[in-house]
Amino acid sequence: MPDIRERLTLPGTHGRLLHDAPLGPRAWFRAGGNAEALFMPEDDGDLATALRIVPSDVPVTVLGACSNVIIRDGGIEGLVIRLARGFSSIAVEGDAIVAGAAALDMTVAEHAASAGIDGLSFLAGIPGSIGGAVVMNAGAYGSDTAAVLEWAEIMTRDGQVTRLDNAALGFAYRHSALPPGAIVLRACLRGRRGDPDAIRAHIAEIRAAREAAQPVRARTGGSTFRNPDGHKAWTLIDEAGCRGLRLGEAQVSEKHCNFLLNLGGATSADLEALGDLVRERVRARSGIDLHWEIKRLGKPA
Structure with a gap:
């Protein structure tokens, strides 16, 4: 079988492709091996192009903020996809926030506060990104993703984009029923009108409580x-x-x-x-x- 460098060249894409790429420095534990191949797509179209090129027998693993993972020392085989800048947009739409999968939970909570959207402050207590929050129904401080998510856009292994509503995601405790191999692109999180100063104060309380109870600097x-x-x-x-x-x-x-x-x-x-x-x-x-x-x-x- 040809070497992974020959099989994964991803012609027609614009993102960065690295082979034998260290993953340990990207993980919050600062430990772990390398990716056989690591691709950082520029946007949805770039990701779709890559997925259509990758041979079906090559495993694909998606990484976000790497805050809640142990990357084993032997590394990850196949193609690792890291969603970064092109997937970190945050937009206010009425009483909702539409955030890209790579947007950090804390940043989304802060944007919601500035827009006077209450109900999303719990995200300030979750060290990760929105894509991971959808995948594992992340929660803290009395709420979780399932309680606020209106829809999520996903991309399947064939590069097709689908929008799933809350019910279709089959949320349970620290679990969602995403289709196999699906990649979360963005999500709509709905809150309610609130006072920006009161929301910021709540976020400050959550951050203080988290720092007092958890080893956040380790x-x-x-x-x-x-x-x-x-x-x-x-x-x-x-x-x-x-x-x-x-x-x-x-x-x-x-x-x-x-x-x-x-x-x-x-x-x-x-x-x-x-x-x-x-x-x-x-x-x-x-x-x-x-x-x-x-x-x-x-x-x-």
Whole structure:
């Protein structure tokens, strides 16, 4: 079979294409291997052209802000697509915000506040981008994406664009039922009229609460495990004696024990192994299985 450099040249596209591209520096954990090929499309048309060219047997992985992922040390095979500047637009439409998939959640919350749109402030507490928020129905501080999303535009593997309404996305806790291989392009998030100063004050409260409770200045990946029904993941982890637990340079945060930290030299394997150790101890202590909320992508070293 020809080398990936020969199979993935993407003629007719205008975005940046890199081979054997490091992904670790892009991840919030600052760990992980390389992408066989990394493509950063300029816009929807550029992305559609690329998807139509990519051979059907080449896997395609989409990365956003890389805030809630562990990229394994062996890297990611096939084509990795990173949505960036051309997918970060934010527009106000009445009581709604239409935001590109690469727009940061915090930035969307700030735009909503300036426009006097209430109901989107919870996004200020989510470290990620709108595309990821749709994919995993991200939520915090009393609300989630499902509660405010009116529609999302997606692109399927054949380069076709489709608009799906809230019901079609099949939202559940930290889950959406997107078609296999679909890429979120943009989303419409609807709020309600409010006072801009009051909304900004609410955002400030959320940011202060997050900074007080979470290790926001550390190399971390956000909440590691989903909350089981009727339980808080952090409480189960704490009760199992895992607060501050270390494996090499990977550590369970002492500040919020549903966060893993890279203390400086942790590999992705260290982080994932530590997470699995936490799951084992929680299961032994409480009989409850914790399920990863962080996406683990790629192959081991």
